[in-house]
Amino acid sequence: MQDFHANNSNTDQLREIHQLAVSLNNMLELQRETLARRGVLLPREIFHGLAHLSNSVKFLVKNSAEQDQELERLYALVDVSKVINSSLDLTTVLNEVMDTIISLTGAERGFLMLSNLQGVLEFRVARNMARGTLEEEEFKISSTIAYRVAEQGEPVLTTNAQEDPRFFSQHSVAIYNLRSILCVPLKVKGLVTGLIYADNRIRSGAFTQRDLHILTAFANQAAVAIENARLFHDLQRSNFELAQAYDVTLEGWARALELRDQETEGHTRRVTELTVRLAREMGYEGEELNHIRRGALLHDIGKMGIPDRILLKPDKLTPEEQELMKKHPVYAYEMLYPIEKLRPALDIPHRHHEKWDGSGYPGGLREKEIPLAARIFAIVDVWDALRSDRPYRASWPSEKVRAHLLSQSGTHFDPRVVSAFLEMDLGELG
């Protein structure tokens, strides 16, 4: 892009042409005297023409230099617009936009405001304007201008506020020696969504009319980039809230179940947390861990299908009642399978009563036929049950539970998972 651009500049050539025209003029002037001495007069048109040519070219040199700058600014604008669109992170975009304004204009200070949901302008980014400043008298000028720009939707530029009649009424412009002020609205589909303000107290003429045009173009780009980032941000938040709501709802479901089951208070929460920890130790991560967490939360959801008279029976269950009770993993499968999002979380509710040696239920699966998530959960479930007081027995001490798990390694439990579990630091739970 840069090479392309450099090849294209006419300015140096125009300078040379100007030099040439000047020297041609000098040469002719010289000749005029010589010729005059010999009684010959060259037509006036030739001298006028050369002088005019020389002046025109001189003017073009300036114009061409400005056009070069204009091209350069446009290339910069194209690059900048790519940069500000390269992120959908709102904070990143706002900072990129603010820094670009400062560097494009050479401004001393600046700020960016956006309309909030209620349509009220709010400060979002500032450069070299301390929070203190934002409350000072001096700042009132900036904010007056900012609000006017937002209201009228038109940019304001002054190259020397000291001499700009629009600012005569504001004594503070003089007091605070503000010289160059620039403020452009951010517009999306014709609506003002915010504004960018920049000023310079030292130099007058820091901003030119060309700056205003480039900055208006930039503000248009920036407004769109900011709007996109905002939309993306809102959608992300809604996504996050929805995901959270989903999990809170599952937890509520689990809690309701726990109440009916008269399971030890907090059993579900504890086994869920511990299962996730153990799964993480064994290499699970990301969304996989989420499935495990949901599966653990819902591990006994199938008990919704077991009548109270069996579920809540204080005495030992009859063989028929036991058979009914053993249906809860199948009920869980039937209940959760239609919910696509929960399908990857099914292993635990469906398979947490399978045993390593194939003696479990409902499938009599053995060893690695049993999904790893279910093998992990089975150990945590038994561990928590034995560590808790139950109506028919007191909780076992930690060492006795550890010994029990070890003794069941290779029969009830996957030996590898038992090892991983026993190596974990259970902290106060242990």
Added chain:
Amino acid sequence: MQDFHANNSNTDQLREIHQLAVSLNNMLELQRETLARRGVLLPREIFHGLAHLSNSVKFLVKNSAEQDQELERLYALVDVSKVINSSLDLTTVLNEVMDTIISLTGAERGFLMLSNLQGVLEFRVARNMARGTLEEEEFKISSTIAYRVAEQGEPVLTTNAQEDPRFFSQHSVAIYNLRSILCVPLKVKGLVTGLIYADNRIRSGAFTQRDLHILTAFANQAAVAIENARLFHDLQRSNFELAQAYDVTLEGWARALELRDQETEGHTRRVTELTVRLAREMGYEGEELNHIRRGALLHDIGKMGIPDRILLKPDKLTPEEQELMKKHPVYAYEMLYPIEKLRPALDIPHRHHEKWDGSGYPGGLREKEIPLAARIFAIVDVWDALRSDRPYRASWPSEKVRAHLLSQSGTHFDPRVVSAFLEMDLGELG
């Protein structure tokens, strides 16, 4: 922007200067002859200088015209980049990008490909290339070039494929008379995410080196805009799926509850649909309707807290049992309140047993103290119960139910809601 630009053009002035230089030269030539007749010779440098000046200016005219075009293209690019970023809808963005390419280059035909999740290029948009064409021999040239551009990440431009040594090996270039071919990669953060191809069979020189530069800049913008739209699209889909999963999960919850309650099959589904219809008739819309739908789905969720011996008792309940049973709306409130997302859906589970005259439970609220959603649901719930067979009675005929609802208008039910309900066309339900 346009005015700004027009003021800036040097081309016309350069043309005038060129004319001036030419006529000055002519005038001097004329003088040379006159002077020669008088025996005077003007220095050669003057004539050489003027000729050189005239030539230089002539060259600058061409250069300046190109620079004007360049500026114009850059302004167009800035505008276009705003347009393609103005939407986060993927289809809109892809079409905008494709149309821009066609109009910027004056191409005859073109297509746009994007890498899919597996990194394989897929056609996404095409212009003037029929599906038939996409399979023809002719198209193989285009796709060969496209794949090469994608692989090497560098653009390809030929102003006359017939004479371009890169295409000598491809007989089909000659056969199909392809002349101008342009293909630029779409890159995001250095990675090729797709490409844009355009060609022209009729004109050679349709694309210039300048086109390539502008189009590379455009492709950079387009790649970013497409990537943003894609990210947004993915997030939207995930949001939609999550929202659906949420509702499917609630339905699962409701279904599980219905099973235990041995409620008439489909009661929940029916009352939910009908409640939503009636609520819509009464002016509810959007997210409000969703809350109503969720509330109706979960109307009896509090029964999870009622033991089987009461819930499933075939005989009449004792007064104590009735008191326990009447707690289900309170249980629903306690269970759902912690789930923020469901809080706006609470009115129905919590208040659907309140009555217009204040004789309902759990709050004994009267008239408009009862949330409207609950007043609406109460009518639909009774309607569906009476229209269904129950173990202890057959379903009532439609007219009898309507008469019952009317008789309860102003005591059990809100008269306004009864009217609205009876005016509804219940179709085969009625």
